[in-house]
Amino acid sequence: MKLWKVCVLVLLSGLGASTAVQAAPKATELKFVLYYPQVPPYMYQDENTEKVVGLVPEVLQDFFNQQNIRVQYVADNRTRAEHRLYRGEVDAILLAKEWTQYPEQLLFSEPLLEHQDYLFARQPMAAQGQLADWVKGKAICTRQYYIYEALTPFFNSNEAARVDSPSELTQLNMLLNGRCDYAFMNEHVANWLLHHHFPDKQLYRSANGFSPVGLTVAFHPRWKLQLAAFNQYLREQQQQGTIAQWLKFYVTKS
Template identity: 30%
Template sequence: MQTSLKKRISLSLLLGATLCLLLSSLPARATEKLLRFSIPPRGNPPYLIVHKEGLPTGIIWDILSRVAKQQGYRLVPVKTPRKRVDQSMRFGQLDATARAMEWTPDPEQFIFSEPMFKARDVIFSPIQRPLQFSSPKDLIGKKLRAQLGYHYPKLAPYFNTHQILRMDDMDSYQQLRKLLLAPYRFDGAIVNEWVGRWLIRRHQWQGYFAISKQDVGDVDYRLMFNKKWLSFVDAFNRELTKMKKNGQLQEIVQSYQ
């Protein structure tokens, strides 16, 4: 009887200690600092790359996750269709996304970081017929593959008057693939420079394309935050400046090219 009683007391003490440990861990988890970051469901390589398992990677993810960790936040990816991002951020369901001010209908409703880098649209052309130009006028009479739904302000007057012929594709992969399959049917494709370089590396298309030195448009790529994140944006800008000066930013970019 005494041995049985001791066993029950020991078991009760063990269970009590275990419960205390579990309860003590709950407040830490409940107060964990999260930064909910919007990413496109299919990603946007090489800026944001979605994997079947694990966390995303990519230029922007690597930059933000490094700063978030320094500031004590856990970066949480939230797959969100583009049309729902702004509303979700206004309602506090998302905290941040990657965006250029020029792509935002009401930029004053949000806080933007300093520019991380320039996003340049350039022309990829068949290596057999490299296309270089100094101004849009040099492209008159050319046939260019573009991306459906994208607006190119510098070329718009020439597209609208059919001085430059535009053929649309769903994405950059299709643009380059069609150019590769029919190098003499089209003169070039308008593609984001880093996206095009990433696709060439991924699909082993080295040696098939020439890339124009001149761009047809560029924007400052930033992070866009809900307004309550002002202090974090200030910290992000400070760290971004350091990363530009010490070469860390360039290292991240080059790892995806």
């Protein structure tokens, strides 16, 4: 074979290898916090498969795949995870802006969905009334470290007693055992727990919800370039009803 033909073959093979490398860029890694205690139906670890499942992983999976982002779930508690996000040790967590200590240091997505807190009780509650009418002189089961804007005035004035627990599951157990008069809980989490852990128990909730919150993803600022595309993706999922479908699926899933 002539020398010029050899050179052409070598050059073409080199270009082919370069093109192959460019066609399959290395995936970017994103560390997403999985809260402990876990928060179904939003995000939790399946007991049998140990896979992280729930509304949030289902909704976000397609976007991360489109962006060639590989998600690594990192287990941590709520308070420590927030400070790790400020330091850039993790990339994203499920967190509402009003719950953060330094919101100006983070980027927040548009809400995936909204939820409200409700009072849950062992006995039927009056259809009409104000929060003050229900909670004065009562003990209320709450999550440890959580700030409840609707209840804080009553706790500060000692008109109601706060009974903390480490998880929502413990809240309902304490309520059923008579340790408190009410449990104050996120509607979606309460529905999941009642369906999966207390299917034979009858609990009642207040006619009105309190403190509506949009559940967002909080990102470290280094993800600023991806935020607009992420928000557009969320809007499409909401318009298509995908988020509502996944919520219903995980609340009622056996």
